[in-house]
Each structure stands twice: as structure tokens, then as C-alpha cells.
Amino acid sequence: MVGAGECGRNIALQLYYQLTSMRYTYLMKNFYYFLTDSEDTLRVMSNIHKKGIPSEAINPEKANERVHPLNVFMLSPASSHAGVGGAWMISAEMARDFFRGNEEVNERYIDLINEHITWCDCFNIFNSAGGGTGNGAGPVFLEYLRSKSTQDSARKLYTATIVLPFEKESGGWRDVNAAANMARYSTLCDGILIADNQHVQNMMKQNTMAVHETVNRLLANAWMWMNACSSSDLSISPKGWEGADFKRSFRIGDCSAPVVPCYREEPKDKLKKINIGWIVLRTIKENCAAKCLPETARRILVIVALPDKKEIPSYESDIMAYLQEELFKERNPEIDIIFLRGRAMQHLSITVLLVSPTIPRLEELQTHFEAYLDDPQTFEEDMAGQVSERSYDTTLHAYRIEYDKFDRYLEYLNKFSQSG
Numbered sequence: 001m002v003g004a005g006e007c008g009r010n011i012a013l014q015l016y017y018q019l020t021s022m023r024y025t026y027l028m029k030n031f032y033y034f035l036t037d038s039e040d041t042l043r044v045m046s047n048i049h050k051k052g053i054p055s056e057a058i059n060p061e062k063a064n065e066r067v068h069p070l071n072v073f074m075l076s077p078a079s080s081h082a083g084v085g086g087a088w089m090i091s092a093e094m095a096r097d098f099f100r101g102n103e104e105v106n107e108r109y110i111d112l113i114n115e116h117i118t119w120c121d122c123f124n125i126f127n128s129a130g131g132g133t134g135n136g137a138g139p140v141f142l143e144y145l146r147s148k149s150t151q152d153s154a155r156k157l158y159t160a161t162i163v164l165p166f167e168k169e170s171g172g173w174r175d176v177n178a179a180a181n182m183a184r185y186s187t188l189c190d191g192i193l194i195a196d197n198q199h200v201q202n203m204m205k206q207n208t209m210a211v212h213e214t215v216n217r218l219l220a221n222a223w224m225w226m227n228a229c230s231s232s233d234l235s236i237s238p239k240g241w242e243g244a245d246f247k248r249s250f251r252i253g254d255c256s257a258p259v260v261p262c263y264r265e266e267p268k269d270k271l272k273k274i275n276i277g278w279i280v281l282r283t284i285k286e287n288c289a290a291k292c293l294p295e296t297a298r299r300i301l302v303i304v305a306l307p308d309k310k311e312i313p314s315y316e317s318d319i320m321a322y323l324q325e326e327l328f329k330e331r332n333p334e335i336d337i338i339f340l341r342g343r344a345m346q347h348l349s350i351t352v353l354l355v356s357p358t359i360p361r362l363e364e365l366q367t368h369f370e371a372y373l374d375d376p377q378t379f380e381e382d383m384a385g386q387v388s389e390r391s392y393d394t395t396l397h398a399y400r401i402e403y404d405k406f407d408r409y410l411e412y413l414n415k416f417s418q419s420g
């Protein structure tokens, strides 16, 4: 798991934090963390500390075997105090420099990453799509991870987990950044897991901080339960799912599938009173990370974690029948349901992954991107910070390339959804 930039780091930390709780420590050993930013080290460290993470996890000198390391490093020793302020092309260049290995301080992290590439079978980058550092560095990291495991890459899972910005957030360029980020991920991943801060805010009607926390928790839970699907400590039916299984169910042709995760918890005795199919449908309708048309999904994965180990699951057909009748009607998407049982489960946890549903926000991103390129004055004003390193024409050209890529991606997704 790579957390790049502030948002990416926060989601990775949320996952780390959850797995340090006694109930889930058996899953912690399956994850390796790398957190990176272009911000000043001390600021990042103190931010991590504030979240209750022990300093042994952060500081390599203090590391010990009992504490799982976080591997926090700066993209560049010349990192500024405040990050790159949305200028993703600058941080993409920093990430490329990082892998060129010119900086001695970062050598140990490149070695560690190379080492992990040989044994991990799933690689995920967390980043905000509307920011700069994670947006720029994320795809460079994913490209590196893929290129280093060429022989095995056909079996390994590559994903990005991104967060779309609020609609009225400061920085009119955020939507453009988000589209450019997805464009670059579109041919690098098997799936792009998408959350949308705006959608979650519309659902819960709370302030920015509360939305960030909810989104981070939702994404951390989705990853925790996806990982639990291959845990030898749980009883899993009908079969365990590994990286390669997720890969097969995500991928659509040569492109990354947009995947919308949903997550909900319920008290364990709820099943005595309520049909589980209804709970799964509520999860999709009320606890979805991004606004989408779930009935258009090509494929659905439902992961149900149950406290009780003894009962033989008879719920699979209940869920299938309910979703078919209430959501899909005459459509027949593939539905996979995985049951996880173990003593650690204290409540019923439902994770749903909607693979490649229609996501209206993506069309909006495209419209904003187009308007932006059609308005040279706004473009020039917004690029003031970025152009110092490049000429205005080069920057505009690079953005046009990303626009075309994003356009092709949406066209591909449309064609694919019509063919299904």
C-alpha cells in the first residue's frame, strides 16, 4: 500500500490504525506500507504522530520487530514546507527523480520497494485525485511497480484508490487534476477504486473533516475486507479470493475498471430480524463511496463478514435473489458473494464493490476539463505556479494529451457498458 500526498497518507494511516486493534492484528502481517509526500518531513511526522501511531513505526532508527513499519519518506530531499500546491506535473517529475536514485537518503526506500515487489501480489496507491503530490506521484509509482515485475505482472493486482474533490473546493483546477489523474491511471491499473468527497457530503451533510474521516474509513474497510478474503485465519466460502481473482473480476479489456466501493456495519443480531439481501441493498444505496448507477455495474462483488462460525451459510441465494429482483430486474450482471467467518467478527460487515457502473461525475470532470482548455486566460492564471519549471506551451500540450486520454477512457467505458 502506497499512500502518496496528504489524503493518500491519511487513508493508508486509517488502514494501519484499524489493523493495530486487537481484533484484526492477524491481517496486519499481510500489508506493507509506504507513505510519501513532498511536504516537509517534520510536519508529516508530527501529523502521523497526532493520529496515535507510535514513533517506532515511523522512525527507522527506533524500529523493532513488534511494530509493523510505515516506511515514511519524502519524495525529494528538497521538499518544500507546503507540498506542490496542486502542481501535479512537478511531483510527477519528483517521483521520476526518486526512482532514478540520485539521492542517497532515498536509496534504502528504493531497495525496500524493490524487495517488496518480488513477494507482494497486490499493489495499491492511495491518493487524492484533486491534489498535487499524490496525483502526480501515484501513477509514476504504479508504473514503476509494474515495470519491475514484468514476468509476474499478469498474475498481480494493480489498483489505485482515489478520492474526487468537493465540487466547490478552492482551486477551480481540482476537477481538471482529477481527470488528468484518472487518465494516467486508466491504462496502468486493473481497477481504480473511486470515492467522491462531494457525494459523501451530500449523503451525510456534515463538514469537511467529518467527510474526510468517513471516506477514509470506508476505503480502509474496503481494503481490509478485500485482503481478509485470502486470510488463512478465517473460514471463507465458497472459496478464498486472492489478488489474481480480484484482477480477473475488475479488468475490462485493456483498461482499468472504475470500481465504486460501499461499506456498512450492522449489529450481529440484525440478521434475526432482517433479510440480508435488504442490508446489502441498503449498503449499495446509502453507503456508497461515489454517486453511480449501481444497476449498470458489469459485475458485483459482495464480501460479507459474519461473527458466527457454526451456521452453514444459506444466505447466498437470499442476496442473489434480492439484488436481482430489486436492483437489476431483467439485467444479469455477474454477482460474486464471499462469506468470511471468524471469532474476531463482532458485527456484520458488508463490503460491496460495484465494478464499472456509470458514474455521472466523470462526465462532469470531462466538461470542466474541456472548458478549462478552451479558456486560455484561466489556464494561464492557474498555471502560474507550475509554469516556472516549464514553458506555458509545454504545460498546455501536456494537459491536452491528458484530456485526450481521459476522453478516450470515457469513450471506452461507454462502449463497454453498451456492449454489456
Ligand SMILES: Nc1nc2c(ncn2[C@@H]2O[C@H](COP(=O)(O)OP(=O)(O)OP(=O)(O)O)[C@@H](O)[C@H]2O)c(=O)[nH]1
Residues within 6 Å of the ligand: 004, 005, 006, 007, 008, 010, 011, 038, 082, 083, 084, 085, 086, 087, 127, 128, 129, 130, 131, 132, 133, 134, 135, 163, 164, 165, 166, 169, 174, 197, 211, 212, 213, 215, 216
Ligand atoms: N477523503 C479525504 N480527502 C482528503 C483528505 N485530505 C485531503 N483530501 C482532499 O484531497 C484534495 C487535496 O489533496 P491533498 O491530498 O491534500 O494533496 P497532496 O497530494 O498532498 O498534494 P499538494 O498538497 O497539492 O502537494 C482535496 O480535494 C481534499 O478535500 C483526507 O484525509 N480524506
Ligand SMILES: [Mg+2]
Residues within 6 Å of the ligand: 005, 006, 039, 082, 083, 084, 131, 133
Ligand atoms: Mg499536501
